């Protein structure tokens with residue numbers, strides 16, 4: 001008989017205390033666990049640090065048979081299993097890093113009923129022999145971790161996850177619990193339909209992480225900005241610095257080390273042993289700063305990460321939320337700081353244009369970037385905007401940069417028209433592509449070599465924008481972009497007009513911009529490059 005008998009209500013609590021050593025459940029843990037113990041399906045949306053693991057670990061211990069956990073985090077399975085074994089839980093895993101012997105041992109433990117939990121990489125379930133193995137044992141439940149990976153709409157789609165829809169057909173009586181820390185309403189619905197969880201109970205916790213202070217600043221020598229942040233607010237603290245490229249990971253880590261910060265690099269191009277060593281130093285030593293691409297962090301459970309800094313614009317709000325969520329799992333005050341500039345948008349558009357996949361896929365990627373831009377340029381509370389993106393209404397938080405120093409807005413209609421007119425003038429020069437830099441130089445009346453080469457000092461718009469500083473013009477361009485009033489195109493970030501630009505140029509649409517913060521005073525001691 002497959003173990004569907006309802007357990008005593010207290011049994012879960014007893015396991016929480018006896019095995020995990022905690023007094024009581026948090027948030028909806030008790031309800032979620034009861035649902036699964038009783039044999040029902042559950043879809044759980046809970047922020048990082050909310051305590052998702054216990055939601056499937058405890059039912060696996062309470063129910064008869066083995067809890068099968070599907071997770072894409074192959075690199076962490078050994079650690080997770082070791083941690084469970086240290087608590088006396090009989091756990092094992094099957095993934096591609098094992099040799100035949102190791103796999104065979106786990107398989108025989110599974111068949112002998114000597115396991116409580118079995119972690120599986122999703123691609124294992126595509127292998128018929130794994131499915132046959134599972135059919136020969138007793139399964140307590142299926143847990144699908146990082147369930148947003150099944151959603152094509154989301155930011156982290158993994159094709160192997162699509163095969164998980166078949167679990168329900170093969171094992172109709174085994175309860176399933178899908179969990180994720182990041183899902184918009186659209187992703188949430190897609191998870192439910194792809195995993196055939198329409199009849200599941202949905203548990204949606206608040207995504208708010210009140211101890212994280214969100215701050216987004218215009219880019220202005222980002223490594224120096226970062227160093228200033230670390231020296232002023234986070235000396236000796238552990239943190240993660242995200243960069244888009246491997247090269248900038250290396251350069252930034254070097255820069256920090258030169259300036260006395262204990263920083264380590266992490267990206268997919270490093271030797272696997274170096275990566276593993278850096279990861280374990282970050283986890284085990286105090287006050288290490290990990291400089292990484294987004295390859296780093298999923299599933300990393302380090303409670304005292306005091307800051308997460310982004311030196312480049314994340315590709316989506318979901319990605320941003322997930323990455324910043326690695327700060328402050330212990331509930332203590334932490335900082336999420338992001339620097340972004342126009343160049344980030346140019347770079348992302350370029351990556352989207354050259355990305356694989358069909359037109360619909362590229363359009364989706366573009367929409368993700370647009371939403372991220374809107375978050376960067378909002379004059380409202382960042383947290384309100386962030387939570388609204390996940391369909392959760394809230395009120396101004398008092399713990400983000402726009403709440404703490406309210407952004408002033410100003411009427412930017414005239415500067416917007418000047419900038420757009422310049423784009424119009426340059427458009428007439430066939431085959432020539434100019435980005436925001438050239439446009440700013442023209443507006444400021446700068447006779448740079450490139451301005452002279454193209455006779456741009458002869459344009460009627462040359463020098464008509466001296467009322468703003470260069471950084472302010474950059475801000476105007478960025479904000480117009482965020483509002484869809486211009487667009488960027490091609491390799492060099494050529495600015496092009498949109499439908500909205502024409503309304504602005506025609507005087508039919510006023511433009512409200514947020515004032516750029518005063519250039520942060522340069523640190524007294526200029527950092528060494």
Ligand code: ADP
Pocket residue numbers: 022023024025026029046047048049050051052053054301
């Ligand atoms: P998530 O997977 O949602 O990010 P975890 O399952 O890793 O979160 O849990 C985060 C931390 O909270 C872990 O250190 C975990 O042991 C702890 N935790 C979870 N539930 C409880 C609880 N009921 N009481 C105390 N600590 C808990």
Ligand code: ZN
Pocket residue numbers: 381382383384396397398399400401402403404
């Ligand atoms: Zn706020």
